Amino acid sequence: MRDETKCLHSGYAPKNTEPRVVPIVQSTTYVYDSAEDIGAVFDDPTIGLVYSRFANPTVMAVEEKIAALEGGAGAMCTSSGQAATLLAILNLCEAGDSFISASKIYGGTVNLFSHTLRKMGIECIYVDGDAEEEEILAAFKPNTKAVFGETLANPALTVLDIAKMARVAHSKNVPLIADNTFPTPILCKPIEHGADIVIHSTSKYMDGHALQVGGVIVDSGNFDWRAGDFPGLTQPDETYHGITYTEAYGKLAYIIKVRMQLMRDFGVYPSAHSAFLLNLGLETLPLRMERYCQNALRAAQLLEASDKVASVSYPGLPNDRYYSLAQKYLKGASGVVTAVLKGGREGAVRFMDALKLASTQIHVADIRTCILNPATTTHRQLSDEQLAAAGIEPGMVRFSVGLEHIDDILEDIEQALR
Ligand SMILES: *Cc1c(COP(=O)(O)O)cnc(C)c1O
Numbered sequence: 001m002r003d004e005t006k007c008l009h010s011g012y013a014p015k016n017t018e019p020r021v022v023p024i025v026q027s028t029t030y031v032y033d034s035a036e037d038i039g040a041v042f043d044d045p046t047i048g049l050v051y052s053r054f055a056n057p058t059v060m061a062v063e064e065k066i067a068a069l070e071g072g073a074g075a076m077c078t079s080s081g082q083a084a085t086l087l088a089i090l091n092l093c094e095a096g097d098s099f100i101s102a103s104k105i106y107g108g109t110v111n112l113f114s115h116t117l118r119k120m121g122i123e124c125i126y127v128d129g130d131a132e133e134e135e136i137l138a139a140f141k142p143n144t145k146a147v148f149g150e151t152l153a154n155p156a157l158t159v160l161d162i163a164k165m166a167r168v169a170h171s172k173n174v175p176l177i178a179d180n181t182f183p184t185p186i187l188c189k190p191i192e193h194g195a196d197i198v199i200h201s202t203s204k205y206m207d208g209h210a211l212q213v214g215g216v217i218v219d220s221g222n223f224d225w226r227a228g229d230f231p232g233l234t235q236p237d238e239t240y241h242g243i244t245y246t247e248a249y250g251k252l253a254y255i256i257k258v259r260m261q262l263m264r265d266f267g268v269y270p271s272a273h274s275a276f277l278l279n280l281g282l283e284t285l286p287l288r289m290e291r292y293c294q295n296a297l298r299a300a301q302l303l304e305a306s307d308k309v310a311s312v313s314y315p316g317l318p319n320d321r322y323y324s325l326a327q328k329y330l331k332g333a334s335g336v337v338t339a340v341l342k343g344g345r346e347g348a349v350r351f352m353d354a355l356k357l358a359s360t361q362i363h364v365a366d367i368r369t370c371i372l373n374p375a376t377t378t379h380r381q382l383s384d385e386q387l388a389a390a391g392i393e394p395g396m397v398r399f400s401v402g403l404e405h406i407d408d409i410l411e412d413i414e415q416a417l418r
Helices: 003-009 035-043 056-068 079-089 109-119 133-138 162-170 246-266 272-283 285-305 324-328 345-354 384-389 405-416
Strands: 074-078 098-102 123-127 144-151 176-179 197-201 215-217 309-312 334-341 370-372 396-400
Touching: 003 056, 003 285, 035 334, 056 074, 056 176, 056 215, 074 079, 079 109, 079 176, 079 197, 098 272, 098 396, 109 123, 123 309, 133 162, 133 384, 144 162, 144 246, 215 246, 246 396, 285 334, 285 396, 334 345, 345 396, 345 405, 384 405
Parallel strands: 098 123, 098 144, 144 176, 176 197
Antiparallel strands: 074 215, 197 215, 309 334, 334 396, 370 396
């Protein structure tokens, strides 16, 4: 199946007389015929449903669909993108370990990596994602367990050289974790370029309608954990009678461990109703992504031509710094455009306040056009040095171009610039 078909059919195939649409299984628990049956699922939770803190049929239908779209062996949804990032790292790193991350990433992820994980004894080593392989290799320590980066960074709009990062990671026997939120699997397939784990904030384009916060972790199933130093995957788990994930589950070791162990313990699983809404968004994702790319390119061209604008970033523009990487890895540059207004922070705020159609909101990838100034909102907690490292100038606005008629979007930008 192609992506358009997967979006409609993967994850749920009704049988004779069953509902056409994936049902909302709004139940915390599941019944068993005998004590023996229920005992068996406690020994191995992959053979049946136990409890909706870590598995639910509606959510699992969506997990299967997203795994199919990414070309992964398995997936697990989470209650937010932040939860997906947290669990993706904790599934590999313990206190005393480190991991490497490209420095141009989402502000919430910077907080998690630089502060909260550090308090848990896990060190994040930042590197410039554009650096040469030798420089990134030099950042590794003996305890480094993963490499992390965003395929199209929010809001810096840098494009990750996925194949380069995967080569570096694999030469040190650690996996590459790629946050593919902005392109979605419709525009970018990180696993095809060597990524081992893919994560998303589904709150963005996948949901698409600004309805519910969510995340997902996809496991390619390709990484050989036994070749690296991953005792959590290759040694017995005492909390499951000494099961060894790599032996028991092979290619699914990572994604089953994160569900059986971390989701069991943290309980950041979405509700069936949220998954149902996410599924609706996924059904039209290919159509929406195509139009987002078209509209955003037009908006980027308009901003680029304005004398009120100091610079524009959109990897779909031929003179963008990341155009060639975008050509290599992305089928389209997605719907977010950033522009640095002349007049800095103040100019950005004046421009935003003058927009009539575009709403000011702390969200991105909504179906409606929206805008924000990262320096005074999402990245408010970062120091000026951290802002620069994340690729953010004070006068920058992040335009999330929606699916309104393109002429309405362009007219709104024109009048606000005036
Ligand atoms: C929004 C976002 C996140 C965090 O996701 P939430 O669903 O808001 O928790 C992580 N990574 C990227 C790239 C994002 O844009």
